[in-house]
Amino acid sequence: MKNRHFAKRHVEEGIFKALMIGSFALLSASLGFILLTIIIKGLPALNLAMLIQTPKGGYYLGKEGGILNAILGSLYLAGGGTLLALLFSLPLALFLKVYTNHSHWSDMVRLALDVLWGIPSIVYGAFGFTIMLALNMRASLLAGIIVLALLELPIMTRAMDEIIRMTPFDLEQASLALGATRLETAVHVVLRQMLPGIVTAILLAFGRGIGDAASVLFTAGYTDRIPTSLMRPAASLPLAVFFQLSTPFPEVQRRAYASALILTAIVLTISLGSRWLSGRLGKFVVK
Amino acid sequence: METHIEIRKLNAYYGDSQALKDINLEIPRQQVTVIMGPSGCGKTTLLKSLNRFLELGDGTRLSGQVLIDGEDIYAPEVDVTEMRKKTGLLAQRPYPLPMSIYDNVAYGLRIHDLCKKGPEMDKKVRHFLEEAGLWEEVKDRLHKPAVGLSIGQQQRLCLARGLAVQPEIILGDEPTSALDPISAQHIEKRLLDLKKEYTIVLVTHILRQAKRLADYVVYMYLGEVVECGAASDVFEYPRQDRTRAYLAGQF
Numbered sequence: 001m002k003n004r005h006f007a008k009r010h011v012e013e014g015i016f017k018a019l020m021i022g023s024f025a026l027l028s029a030s031l032g033f034i035l036l037t038i039i040i041k042g043l044p045a046l047n048l049a050m051l052i053q054t055p056k057g058g059y060y061l062g063k064e065g066g067i068l069n070a071i072l073g074s075l076y077l078a079g080g081g082t083l084l085a086l087l088f089s090l091p092l093a094l095f096l097k098v099y100t101n102h103s104h105w106s107d108m109v110r111l112a113l114d115v116l117w118g119i120p121s122i123v124y125g126a127f128g129f130t131i132m133l134a135l136n137m138r139a140s141l142l143a144g145i146i147v148l149a150l151l152e153l154p155i156m157t158r159a160m161d162e163i164i165r166m167t168p169f170d171l172e173q174a175s176l177a178l179g180a181t182r183l184e185t186a187v188h189v190v191l192r193q194m195l196p197g198i199v200t201a202i203l204l205a206f207g208r209g210i211g212d213a214a215s216v217l218f219t220a221g222y223t224d225r226i227p228t229s230l231m232r233p234a235a236s237l238p239l240a241v242f243f244q245l246s247t248p249f250p251e252v253q254r255r256a257y258a259s260a261l262i263l264t265a266i267v268l269t270i271s272l273g274s275r276w277l278s279g280r281l282g283k284f285v286v287k
Numbered sequence: 288m289e290t291h292i293e294i295r296k297l298n299a300y301y302g303d304s305q306a307l308k309d310i311n312l313e314i315p316r317q318q319v320t321v322i323m324g325p326s327g328c329g330k331t332t333l334l335k336s337l338n339r340f341l342e343l344g345d346g347t348r349l350s351g352q353v354l355i356d357g358e359d360i361y362a363p364e365v366d367v368t369e370m371r372k373k374t375g376l377l378a379q380r381p382y383p384l385p386m387s388i389y390d391n392v393a394y395g396l397r398i399h400d401l402c403k404k405g406p407e408m409d410k411k412v413r414h415f416l417e418e419a420g421l422w423e424e425v426k427d428r429l430h431k432p433a434v435g436l437s438i439g440q441q442q443r444l445c446l447a448r449g450l451a452v453q454p455e456i457i458l459g460d461e462p463t464s465a466l467d468p469i470s471a472q473h474i475e476k477r478l479l480d481l482k483k484e485y486t487i488v489l490v491t492h493i494l495r496q497a498k499r500l501a502d503y504v505v506y507m508y509l510g511e512v513v514e515c516g517a518a519s520d521v522f523e524y525p526r527q528d529r530t531r532a533y534l535a536g537q538f
Contacts, residue, residue, distance in 0.1 A: 169343075174382040174445070177338060178395045178452050179372030188394065193385040284385045284432045 038264060042257030050258055055224050059235065060243050063251045067259050069226050070240035074263070076141060076227055077220055077236055078210035081148025085156050085205055088149075090198070093160035097167065098186040110161065116154035122214035124151045129218040141227050141234040144220025148209045156205035163197030164190060171286060193285055196278035203274040207267055213238035237263040291316035291486045292337065292456070297351035299332055299341060306332045308510045310351070314503070319478065319487045321497045321518070324507035325533070330490045333507065334458050337488065338374040339367055355456070372399060375449030375485075377462035377474075381441035383433035384448070388425050391433045391444055392416060395452035411451065419447035420477050439470025446477060457481065459489040463496065475500060494534070498522060506530045 049066045056065030092109075100106040128147035137143060167190050175185040191198070213236070221233030222243070237259055244256035292314040299307035306329045314320045322330040335341045339360060341349055352359045360370050384391050392412045396402050402411050412429070416422040421443040425436070433444055442462060449457065459478070463471035478487055478500060491497050497504065501518040506529075514521060514530045525531045 168382065170378060170380065170382045171384070173340065173343065173376075174378065174384060174448075175394075176343070176368075177340070177371060177374070177376035178398070178449065179368045179370075180394075180398050181368050184398050188386075188398075189384055284387070284434065286383055286385045286434050 035264070038257050038260045041254060042259075042261035045251075045254040045258040046261060050255070051262070054226060059222065059224055059240065061247060061249070061252065063249065063255070067235075067237070067240050067255075067262070069224055070235040070237045070259065071262060071266075073141070073220070073223075073227050073234040074210050074237040075266075077144045077148055077216060077234060078206055080141075080145035081152055081209045082156075082202060082206045084145060084149035085152040086202060089153055089157035089160060089205075092157050093164050094186045094190065096161055097164045097190060098172070098182045110158070113154040113158050113161075117158060120214070121151055121212045122217075125215040125218050128215070132219065139219060139221030139233045140229075140231045141220060142230040144216045144234055144236075145230075147215050147219045148212070151212060151215050152205035152209045155208055156201050159201035159204050160194075160198055163201060164194050166197075167193055168286070196282040196285065199274050199278050199281065203270060206270065210267060211238060211263070213242055237266075288315040288318070290314065291355065292488070293352075293354040293357075294333075294336075295352040295354070297333075297336060297353065298349065299329075299336060300348040301344070302346045306510055307336070310512055312505060312512060312515060314486065314488060316486050317482055317484065318502040319482050319489060319500050320503040320505065321501035322488065322490045322505045322507060323492070323494070323497050323533070324513075326492065328507040329510040330507050331460055332510075333505075334460055334488060334490050337456070337458055338371050338376060340376075372452050373454050374456045374458055375446075375452065375454040377442065377445060377449065377457065377459040379461045380465045381438060381445045383436070383441050383444055386433065387430045388433045388436070388444060389429040391448050392451050395448060399452055401451075401453065415447040415451045416444075418450055418477075418481070419443045420473055421447060437470070439466050439473065442466055442470065442474060443477070446474070450481075454485065456486045456488065459487065459491075461490055461492065463491075463493075471496075494536075506533065508533070 049064070051066055051071070052068055053066035054069045055062040055067065057063060059067075059069075096106050096109060124147055128143060128150070132138070132143055171189060171193060172185055175189045176182075180188070216234075216236050217239060220236060222235050222239050223233045224235070225232075227234040240259045241256045241263070244252050244259060247253060290313040292312075294310050294312040294314075297307055297310040298305065310333065322333060324330050332341065336349065336353060337355075337360075341347045349361070351361075353361060355370075355373060359365070384394055386394070389412055392415050393408055396408060396411055402408055413422060413426075416425065421440060424440060425444075428435075433441065436444060442465075457478070463474050466474065475496065478489070481487065482502075489500060491500075498518070503516070504518045504521040505515040506513045506521065506525075506527075508529055514525060514527045521530065522534065525534060
């Protein structure tokens with residue numbers, strides 16, 4: 001009797017372990033296949049010229065030159081958007097924690113952010129485009145940055161909010177007991193404690209920003225030139241992939257995979273960099 | 288004996304349940320006052336009412352007065368942060384701030400602008416670490432993370448950090464309950480030294496610790512003060528049956 005009881009529990013555990021291993025295998029296999037595809041298809045087309053030259057013969061049909069315009073454009077767009085979003089989301093996330101943690105109002109803010117998170121990026125693009133029309137603005141780097149910031153803001157704020165909410169209340173109390181104000185507690189204690197997590201939140205938002213094509217399609221436009229002014233259009237890597245892939249020429253299509261490879265490499269580098277940074281910043285964290 | 292803290296008709300509620308019932312107490316200056324009683328009797332609540340920590344929780348209400356040096360800390364014109372600077376808190380579990388050992392002590396000095404950066408700050412940090420009996424153990428690793436210290440060392444660091452803002456009162460909420468016996472002894476010894484300058488209010492459920500430290504004892508039960516007085520009187524000649532029962536280990 002007893003043995004059967006144990007056997008049943010072992011079977012249960014075995015099933016769930018198999019499920020976990022299965023999902024891990026599925027996940028790593030899809031990552032592997034994606035990487036493999038862009039490496040096999042993109043690597044032959046990848047050369048130094050891709051990285052350091054602008055397109056020759058136009059971004060759509062050009063078989064020569066490179067995508068430096070899109071590399072720089074994407075870095076400017078996502079970097080600018082992330083910085084701009086950070087200016088708003090960090091104070092907001094701290095405010096939600098330190099001043100209004102449990103109030104009805106903060107629940108409303110969180111709900112609004114969650115809804116914003118769910119809105120498709122093409123809607124952000126269309127919204128930005130409408131405003132640009134109203135202001136008589138043309139597609140530009142600045143408009144792209146603003147729309148990307150809007151797109152990234154809910155992700156960044158909610159990710160930070162979830163991380164900051166994990167600060168032990170005792171830690172806040174330790175600071176308040178010393179006669180610190182709530183602001184001092186937020187900036188010197190909560191922020192210090194949650195810095196590694198905040199870096200992760202910033203990266204998450206940057207990742208969504210740099211990979212998004214729909215929101216920059218109308219707002220930042222596209223150009224063969226390297227961006228030099230906030231008021232001029234800027235190219236971006238996702239759109240480079242999109243344009244190159246939609247040409248009828250196989251040579252140009254292969255360049256799309258090379259562009260995708262470059263985009264993936266940038267995201268990967270930033271992920272690994274932020275992991276390293278989180279680890280370094282984490283050494284003061286109180287567990 | 289001079290009164291430092293006076294509690295008048297203090298009632299506290301968590302939602303609908305009353306945690307403190309009509310407390311009237313006088314806590315003497317530069318003595319160790321120990322609040323004892325079984326779990327849930329309201330001793331921590333009483334302690335938290337002394338630095339206005341109760342109001343940080345949800346749904347807490349409070350009525351009555353707490354006078355420190357004759358001034359009601361619940362009066363509307365009182366600045367909470369300024370008031371909290373007067374009281375240092377040693378929590379049940381030490382929580383060092385997420386920074387270096389040095390910065391933990393310097394934190395209070397900086398936010399209250401108590402001294403300048405540089406050698407003056409170094410001297411003060413050293414002074415308070417010495418006062419907490421930690422200097423010798425940490426002098427070579429002041430800029431290492433505070434979380435690297437043992438729990439016992441962390442509690443002494445919290446003591447140094449609290450002393451650095453130059454409070455008048457030290458509140459201890461079972462400050463040795465998470466510590467090993469040696470570290471607990473360290474803290475007890477420090478508290479006995481510190482009562483020359485500070486008024487100390489200590490919550491404990493360890494009877495022997497109360498006997499070792501207390502000059503003055505408050506015995507609480509179910510949110511009420513059952514008995515209070517000089518330690519020697521309460522321990523040797525308790526007037527109330529409930530105190531006698533507690534001292535005999537029946538609660």
